[in-house]
Amino acid sequence: MRLRALFAVLLCAWLLNACDRMPTPTPIPPRATVVAFGDSVTFGTGAASGEDWPGRLAELSGWTVVNAGVPGDTAEHARDRIEAVLTQYQPALVVIEIGGNDFLRRRPQAAVKDDIRRIVQSVRQSGAQAVLVAVPQVSLLGILSGAKNDAPIYRELALEDGVPLVEKVFSEILSRPELCADNIHPNAEGYQQMAATIYAFLYQTPKGTD
Structure with missing residues (x-):
């Protein structure tokens, strides 16, 4: 009986870990077209022209990165x-950073999640790969507080729909004043860090390969 109980506990732990395993991106070839799709944070508000994270991502990767912020x-x-x-x-990959303005307008999170899901579905139907960037749940109270945290809808959507997710990068940047132009936008250094983190996530080597 004890062995059965132990087996049951181990099985449950394995299932929970498997269910919580985050999807990973599929590598894309050099010189591929990538669309950065989002709001003012993708556009690059808070930094000079060319210092936005899509521009920095293009420099790091060699991909043709279109800024659709x-x-x-x-x-x-x-x-x-x-x-x-x-x-x-007609991109090979779309990196989606959206939702911050919805939070500021206090839209229900369920509605925001559904809108982002529909964006992901459109991307996939086109034949492109979709990757999400988690956005902090920005609010007037949160702006005045210290550390920021990712809104939970991004992890939920990643697990439910199998969408690769870049977590914490945006929220951690907004938690560090030296990386921010204002309360909701990174500065040039913040965008550089954002691009480096996104690139490292997209460029990760799948297990079992060199």
């Missing part, structure tokens, strides 16, 4: 413009 954009609006972006650029 629109200041003030919301997930609700972005779901309606993603098709035009996909048609125009």
